[in-house]
Amino acid sequence: MTSQSTDTPEKLAEPSPTDKADTRLWVGIWGGGIAWTVHFLSAALIAEWGCLTRLSARSLWGITAVAWSIILVSVVMALVAAVVTWVAYGEVLRLNSRSDEKNDLYDRLGNRRFMARTGFAASAFFLLIIIAQSLPILFFLSEC
Amino acid sequence: MASEATVPNPSEKEHRLRETWAPAHGFPGVLSEVNNQLLGMRFMITAFVFFLVGGILALLMRIQLITSHNDFLGPQVYNEMFTMHGSTMMFLFAVPFLEGLALYLLPMMIGARDVAFPRLTAYGYWVYLFGGVIFYTSFLVGAVPDVGWFGYTPYSAAQFTGISTDFWLLGLSLVEVAGLTAGLEIVVTILKFRAPGMTFGRMPILVWSFLVIGVMILVAFTVLLTATVLLELDRAIDTAFFDVDRGGNNLLWQHLFWFFGHPEVYIMFLPAAGIISMIVPVAARRRISGYSLIVAAIVLTGFVSFGLWVHHMFAAGLPALSMTFFTAASLMIAIASGIQIFAWIATLWRSNPVFGTPLLYALGFVFLFVLGGLTGVMVAVVPFDIQVHDTYFIVAHMHYVMIGGVIFPVFAGLYYWFPKMSGRLMHPTLGKLSFWTNFIGFNLTFFPMHIMGFLGMPRRVYTYPRSLELDGYNLLATIGAFMMGLGVLFFLIDVIHSLMFGEEAGDDPWNGDSLEWSVPSPPPIFSFYTFPIVRSRHPLWDAAGETDPELEKLQLALTAEPQTWRGNLVTESTDSRPQAIQYLPGPTYLPLGAAVATSIIAIGILTRAYMMSGFGTVALFIILMLWLSPKRKILAMLRESYLPEQAGLPVMTTGPRSTIWWGMICWLAMYASSFAALLYTYFYLRLFTPQWPPEGIPRPEIWFASLSFGVLIVGSAAQCFGLSCFRKEKWTASRIAIGVAIISGVIFIAMECWEFWRVGFTPRTDAYASIFFVLSWAVMGSVLIGVILSLTAAWRFSRDYQEYWESMTLHLELASLQWGLTAGVGVLGFITLYLSPYFL
Numbered sequence: 001m002t003s004q005s006t007d008t009p010e011k012l013a014e015p016s017p018t019d020k021a022d023t024r025l026w027v028g029i030w031g032g033g034i035a036w037t038v039h040f041l042s043a044a045l046i047a048e049w050g051c052l053t054r055l056s057a058r059s060l061w062g063i064t065a066v067a068w069s070i071i072l073v074s075v076v077m078a079l080v081a082a083v084v085t086w087v088a089y090g091e092v093l094r095l096n097s098r099s100d101e102k103n104d105l106y107d108r109l110g111n112r113r114f115m116a117r118t119g120f121a122a123s124a125f126f127l128l129i130i131i132a133q134s135l136p137i138l139f140f141l142s143e144c
Numbered sequence: 145m146a147s148e149a150t151v152p153n154p155s156e157k158e159h160r161l162r163e164t165w166a167p168a169h170g171f172p173g174v175l176s177e178v179n180n181q182l183l184g185m186r187f188m189i190t191a192f193v194f195f196l197v198g199g200i201l202a203l204l205m206r207i208q209l210i211t212s213h214n215d216f217l218g219p220q221v222y223n224e225m226f227t228m229h230g231s232t233m234m235f236l237f238a239v240p241f242l243e244g245l246a247l248y249l250l251p252m253m254i255g256a257r258d259v260a261f262p263r264l265t266a267y268g269y270w271v272y273l274f275g276g277v278i279f280y281t282s283f284l285v286g287a288v289p290d291v292g293w294f295g296y297t298p299y300s301a302a303q304f305t306g307i308s309t310d311f312w313l314l315g316l317s318l319v320e321v322a323g324l325t326a327g328l329e330i331v332v333t334i335l336k337f338r339a340p341g342m343t344f345g346r347m348p349i350l351v352w353s354f355l356v357i358g359v360m361i362l363v364a365f366t367v368l369l370t371a372t373v374l375l376e377l378d379r380a381i382d383t384a385f386f387d388v389d390r391g392g393n394n395l396l397w398q399h400l401f402w403f404f405g406h407p408e409v410y411i412m413f414l415p416a417a418g419i420i421s422m423i424v425p426v427a428a429r430r431r432i433s434g435y436s437l438i439v440a441a442i443v444l445t446g447f448v449s450f451g452l453w454v455h456h457m458f459a460a461g462l463p464a465l466s467m468t469f470f471t472a473a474s475l476m477i478a479i480a481s482g483i484q485i486f487a488w489i490a491t492l493w494r495s496n497p498v499f500g501t502p503l504l505y506a507l508g509f510v511f512l513f514v515l516g517g518l519t520g521v522m523v524a525v526v527p528f529d530i531q532v533h534d535t536y537f538i539v540a541h542m543h544y545v546m547i548g549g550v551i552f553p554v555f556a557g558l559y560y561w562f563p564k565m566s567g568r569l570m571h572p573t574l575g576k577l578s579f580w581t582n583f584i585g586f587n588l589t590f591f592p593m594h595i596m597g598f599l600g601m602p603r604r605v606y607t608y609p610r611s612l613e614l615d616g617y618n619l620l621a622t623i624g625a626f627m628m629g630l631g632v633l634f635f636l637i638d639v640i641h642s643l644m645f646g647e648e649a650g651d652d653p654w655n656g657d658s659l660e661w662s663v664p665s666p667p668p669i670f671s672f673y674t675f676p677i678v679r680s681r682h683p684l685w686d687a688a689g690e691t692d693p694e695l696e697k698l699q700l701a702l703t704a705e706p707q708t709w710r711g712n713l714v715t716e717s718t719d720s721r722p723q724a725i726q727y728l729p730g731p732t733y734l735p736l737g738a739a740v741a742t743s744i745i746a747i748g749i750l751t752r753a754y755m756m757s758g759f760g761t762v763a764l765f766i767i768l769m770l771w772l773s774p775k776r777k778i779l780a781m782l783r784e785s786y787l788p789e790q791a792g793l794p795v796m797t798t799g800p801r802s803t804i805w806w807g808m809i810c811w812l813a814m815y816a817s818s819f820a821a822l823l824y825t826y827f828y829l830r831l832f833t834p835q836w837p838p839e840g841i842p843r844p845e846i847w848f849a850s851l852s853f854g855v856l857i858v859g860s861a862a863q864c865f866g867l868s869c870f871r872k873e874k875w876t877a878s879r880i881a882i883g884v885a886i887i888s889g890v891i892f893i894a895m896e897c898w899e900f901w902r903v904g905f906t907p908r909t910d911a912y913a914s915i916f917f918v919l920s921w922a923v924m925g926s927v928l929i930g931v932i933l934s935l936t937a938a939w940r941f942s943r944d945y946q947e948y949w950e951s952m953t954l955h956l957e958l959a960s961l962q963w964g965l966t967a968g969v970g971v972l973g974f975i976t977l978y979l980s981p982y983f984l
Binding site for chain 2: 029033036037040043044047048049051052053066105106107108110111113114115117118119121122125126128129132133135136137139140144
């Protein structure tokens with residue numbers, strides 16, 4: 001009584017195919033968190049480093065280089081989070097409109113709807129948090 | 145394939161399955177068993193014992209504080225009490241208990257028979273137990289830690305404290321290792337062992353909570369482990385990370401500690417909230433409201449909790465701008481918690497709930513956690529926090545969120561799942577008595593502390609002057625504390641009474657919706673005779689629905705299978721399609737041996753008997769080689785198995801189909817997290833040092849390091865190329881490439897050792913030197929692991945690589961992953977150590 005695994009090494013090593021829709025779903029799930037992480041790390045590092053180095057002494061139009069750096073990072077990351085949120089919302093609308101698709105045991109449609117909704121909610125929250133964490137810089141434009 | 149004449153009938157198959165999974169008998173069985181139910185129970189019981197001990201310490205402190213100028217405990221003993229109380233509750237009770245609950249319950253909840261790495265579970269338990277024993281051995285030798293559960297430097301440095309702090313650091317290190325093993329276990333089990341049909345959108349909320357905290361543990365605990373290693377290096381070999389006179393920085397310890405410390409409280413809170421999310425819908429007899437929002441809130445909390453830590457340092461003199469980011473995050477994270485609370489309220493709204501003890505504790509939790517959350521939002525504001533910092537207001541806030549937010553859900557969960565674990569119902573009257581005593585006692589203890597804090601009572605003081613007029617509040621608090629003790633006593637009485645006289649529970653006394661209620665109470669050791677097929681988010685509430693003929697065929701094929709070895713179905717991580725059948729090891733002494741060896745290393749460091757640590761290291765290495773080497777007997781058994789033909793699924797896998805591959809990913813995440821902590825340490829020290837490197841130390845030479853790190857990159861590329869050739873069956877090219885990887889790794893290590901000799905300073909010279917060496921060691925460590933993996937692969941190449949090519953492929957994949965990490969840490973290490981001094 002013998003049995004062998006019949007797949008070749010290459011077949012077992014091949015990753016399963018993903019399509020663009022899956023990629024958009026994962027962007028919605030992870031994108032907001034990544035944008036927040038980059039924003040937070042950048043802003044905290046710039047504040048910590050900049051306020052203790054010469055960066056805080058340089059200024060343009062009365063606003064320190066530290067503040068400009070943080071404003072730039074905040075605007076960029078807020079835009080990224082906004083785009084991610086928009087992409088995630090687009091997925092929610094697209095999947096909600098697919099009511100004619102028969103669902104299978106693995107609930108592909110339902111699972112994707114769940115991922116889209118969760119991704120949209122998460123990325124919207126992260127956008128909100130990025131904005132909230134960016135507001136303080138408005139009170140520290142000329143000094144740390 | 146077996147003929148029909150030899151196919152055993154169902155009852156014979158079940159009998160063989162039970163025999164295969166039966167735990168080993170007697171005391172040897174206790175030492176060697178690896179099953180999740182037994183170990184999960186051990187984790188919970190051991191953690192609860194520590195909870196009782198920590199509670200007794202708290203009562204002793206409350207006796208001391210019952211009146212002003214009391215002399216029940218002197219100042220030194222009081223310091224020891226609050227250190228051990230905090231350390232016990234935070235490290236020895238809360239997280240281990242929740243991990244134990246996860247290990248016990250998770251497989252049942254997701255339709256699995258066990259967790260992904262049973263031996264790792266056993267190792268985690270023993271290391272946790274030994275770590276706790278080391279902690280409390282400090283009492284026996286009169287060296288009880290007194291540095292607080294946070295161990296702030298410089299007080300915890302060698303010049304201010306003796307061996308008591310080493311007890312704290314080393315006991316804690318072992319417990320952290322245990323936590324990391326559980327985190328890895330939880331993540332891989334959830335991703336790969338869910339029953340078919342249990343897509344992400346159908347996972348119970350508690351499983352989502354465990355998944356998120358599993359990832360959080362891998363990041364946060366590693367950072368703390370790194371920090372404790374750095375502090376122990378300062379104490380043991382006189383490095384200078386926290387020695388200000390030699391360029392070190394005490395705030396560095398606070399940053400590293402609280403980077404762990406704040407996620408730690410969410411690591412405790414999220415599963416606690418997950419427990420409530422399981423109980424409330426069942427009690428309300430309605431589906432939970434806002435499932436997607438709750439999941440988003442859990443994920444959000446997991447991320448944002450890593451951005452709050454500085455709110456523990458608002459009084460440390462940091463730049464105001466820096467603190468504002470953490471204020472904003474600390475305020476915003478309340479939204480995530482609020483979403484969960486409103487979801488529970490919405491679920492209960494207009495329902496007809498069953499007010500059993502679990503729901504009582506759940507409602508008590510909501511009330512207390514909201515109060516704790518409100519004070520949390522208050523202390524998130526810097527000016528307010530500076531006023532109440534180090535006062536009893538903070539003690540009150542912390543206990544409202546920790547006891548209200550964690551302990552109450554733990555009790556709710558115990559009352560909810562006790563019938564499943566034991567097969568007996570708990571006594572409703574005793575349960576209500578326990579709840580009300582705890583609830584009233586808790587509020588009596590901790591609510592007055594808000595006022596005490598406002599009136600100026602500092603925390604961590606063994607007495608207070610009569611002139612503060614706080615005697616009345618402290619008396620109330622002490623009475624309340626003893627009431628809580630009574631509440632816990634009622635619970636224990638209830639447990640004993642129920643075990644002896646409790647009514648039989650049946651499979652599903654609560655009319656639950658999740659899979660654990662589909663198995664008998666108490667559950668068989670293997671949980672499921674056959675894996676379930678999940679068709680909805682509430683499998684026990686919803687009708688069976690459409691069938692999938694292929695899946696049902698698979699289910700039939702795997703009923704009571706495998707019979708002669710422990711195995712579990714492996715599914716795809718997002719949509720849970722069946723992928724393979726995973727072999728799971730049975731009872732073995734290897735985890736215990738590894739835990740003993742690990743403890744010997746720790747004890748050697750504790751007692752400064754470094755030869756003992758060396759011996760422990762060698763022993764651990766040998767045990768790990770035995771543990772990790774696939775046994776030919778098992779590979780042959782799997783190769784001969786009829787299951788691939790019967791079930792259409794492989795029993796030997798590679799790549800993301802393999803749980804071992806995912807375990808490796810988790811290991812890499814831990815290593816990367818630790819390395820990131822070291823990089824942070826380097827740049828933090830750099831920030832506060834006017835000249836870097838300090839005077840007397842030249843900038844490092846780039847040319848030699850370029851050569852050595854170049855060799856490292858060659859090694860990494862060679863290993864990956866070796867894997868690629870193996871997959872294409874180009875055996876000779878693969879062998880050569882692996883050989884190049886090994887040689888490159890050895891050359892790199894030799895060159896680094898030469899560099900250490902060349903540089904002209906030692907790790908003790910100053911903080912720059914200390915971090916230079918430790919970062920370099922971290923890179924070398926990664927290379928060493930890569931070399932070992934490649935060496936063992938090369939050895940297997942000489943034996944059976946074609947016959948068991950799946951196992952060989954997996955081995956090479958793991959080596960390539962390690963080398964990939966090595967290349968990453970190598971590049972970052974090179975840039976940091978050799979380039980950054982020139983441009984920063």
